[in-house]
Amino acid sequence: MVSEQVAQVLVASNRGPVTYTLGEDGSLDARRGGGGLVSGLSAVDDKLWVCAALGDGDREAVRRGVGEPGVRMLDIDPDVHAAAYNDIANSVLWFVHHMLYQTPLEPVFDAEFRSRWESYRAYNRAFAEALAEEAGEGAAVLVQDYHLALVPGMLRSLRPDLRIAHFSHTPWAPVDYFRMLPDAVAGELLSGMLGADRVGFLTRRWADAFEACAVDRLGGLNGTQVSVHALGADADFLRARSREADVEERMAALREQIGGTGRKTVVRVDRTELSKNIVRGMHAYRELLDTRPEWRERVVHVAFAYPSRQDLAVYRAYTAEVQRVADAINSAYGTPGWTPVVLHVKDDFARSLAAYRLADVALVNPIRDGMNLVAKEVPVVSDDGCVLVLSREAGAWEELSEDAITVNPYDVSGTADALHEALTMPDGERAERTKRLAAAATALPPKQWFLEQLEALGG
Numbered sequence: 001m002v003s004e005q006v007a008q009v010l011v012a013s014n015r016g017p018v019t020y021t022l023g024e025d026g027s028l029d030a031r032r033g034g035g036g037l038v039s040g041l042s043a044v045d046d047k048l049w050v051c052a053a054l055g056d057g058d059r060e061a062v063r064r065g066v067g068e069p070g071v072r073m074l075d076i077d078p079d080v081h082a083a084a085y086n087d088i089a090n091s092v093l094w095f096v097h098h099m100l101y102q103t104p105l106e107p108v109f110d111a112e113f114r115s116r117w118e119s120y121r122a123y124n125r126a127f128a129e130a131l132a133e134e135a136g137e138g139a140a141v142l143v144q145d146y147h148l149a150l151v152p153g154m155l156r157s158l159r160p161d162l163r164i165a166h167f168s169h170t171p172w173a174p175v176d177y178f179r180m181l182p183d184a185v186a187g188e189l190l191s192g193m194l195g196a197d198r199v200g201f202l203t204r205r206w207a208d209a210f211e212a213c214a215v216d217r218l219g220g221l222n223g224t225q226v227s228v229h230a231l232g233a234d235a236d237f238l239r240a241r242s243r244e245a246d247v248e249e250r251m252a253a254l255r256e257q258i259g260g261t262g263r264k265t266v267v268r269v270d271r272t273e274l275s276k277n278i279v280r281g282m283h284a285y286r287e288l289l290d291t292r293p294e295w296r297e298r299v300v301h302v303a304f305a306y307p308s309r310q311d312l313a314v315y316r317a318y319t320a321e322v323q324r325v326a327d328a329i330n331s332a333y334g335t336p337g338w339t340p341v342v343l344h345v346k347d348d349f350a351r352s353l354a355a356y357r358l359a360d361v362a363l364v365n366p367i368r369d370g371m372n373l374v375a376k377e378v379p380v381v382s383d384d385g386c387v388l389v390l391s392r393e394a395g396a397w398e399e400l401s402e403d404a405i406t407v408n409p410y411d412v413s414g415t416a417d418a419l420h421e422a423l424t425m426p427d428g429e430r431a432e433r434t435k436r437l438a439a440a441a442t443a444l445p446p447k448q449w450f451l452e453q454l455e456a457l458g459g
């Protein structure tokens with residue numbers, strides 16, 4: 001146990017609120033993250049965040065006993081963590097919930113999978129044991145995401161007194177797709193989650209899909225409540241942060257790269273993630289330039305594709321493909337004064353905010369997405385109004401569909417048409433829509449989102 005005082009509210013997630021980098025001189029540099037959980041937890045006392053040590057810096061911090069108050073990092077065996085995080089959570093579970101399998105990317109459930117599944121169990125057990133150790137009598141424990149699906153059931157047997165919730169930040173697979181998993185694995189995942197008093201999702205669609213899978217595999221929900229908490233954008237934070245000097249500097253630099261006078265921008269900001277559909281988005285932009293040549297020299301696609309999960313070959317290949325397609329568009333259409341695609345791959349939050357402010361059109365076209373906060377953040381910080389081209393498969397679409405231009409993410413030509421429609425929308429209509437989008441996007445800010453879940457758990 002690390003804390004003297006037992007915690008009354010605990011959060012468990014793979015990635016924690018702070019990451020450490022180990023410098024060449026042996027120094028440890030802490031980098032704090034933001035987001036809904038960080039903001040939500042700031043509103044409560046007697047709390048603890050249990051997370052995994054993710055790299056050498058984090059592991060060294062655990063060994064040296066360096067840490068933030070209210071955070072416990074678990075130094076899980078790196079091989080066990082890699083198998084659980086890379087091979088099960090991000091390769092199998094992520095692919096099932098985002099329906100990403102397609103030839104030649106096929107699921108393989110063989111002896112190697114079984115041994116990785118053992119690691120997934122061990123990794124979940126390490127979390128359950130740490131939570132059981134740290135939680136005060138009757139405490140509320142909020143377990144996050146597909147990495148930790150087995151934790152609620154394991155924790156329930158260790159500590160029946162606790163109030164346990166599980167929250168999924170991803171979509172949930174439809175029954176027929178979920179049936180791809182071996183029956184025992186599917187059953188274990190669902191029973192693990194149903195060990196919680198409540199399971200939460202970002203939209204009704206994902207909640208219904210989970211319920212359908214539980215009925216199909218286990219005959220029901222076993223007394224567990226299912227609820228929906230649609231995380232919104234943090235307007236106060238975003239508006240203040242996007243007016244800071246570093247954002248202004250990056251706006252000036254971006255304007256320089258965009259060039260020309262009155263040139264329009266189609267902006268996208270994503271992790272380089274297969275489900276984000278970045279490549280099809282670029283094909284749609286290419287088709288726009290091809291079929292409507294009047295847009296040449298008059299528009300720039302500003303694409304930020306930040307590295308993600310680079311331990312996995314399929315993510316590395318996707319990153320290379322994004323770069324290749326951007327280069328191909330630039331060599332086919334570029335002119336001395338115009339770079340059709342401005343691609344940045346180095347993560348920079350201030351630059352993302354700068355692009356949000358400048359965007360004429362935001363392209364958010366995921367194949368499937370739990371929510372997609374970019375769709376909610378852009379209208380909040382936009383300077384002159386921004387048209388949102390939004391995939392109907394993003395969770396955010398449930399709340400934003402009325403004022404966005406909807407696309408089927410697989411339909412490249414349809415997306416090219418939507419880009420044209422967005423680029424030609426009259427200023428007045430664009431401004432009105434942006435205002436309504438911002439209101440819908442901020443309906444449930446992160447702090448309320450978290451407190452709502454805590455309240456539902458009776459605390």
Ligand code: F6P
Pocket residue numbers: 015090145169170308309370
């Ligand atoms: O959408 C699920 C999620 O776990 C998010 O909570 C997170 O932003 C994202 O995936 C990033 O994943 P990773 O921790 O693997 O970089």
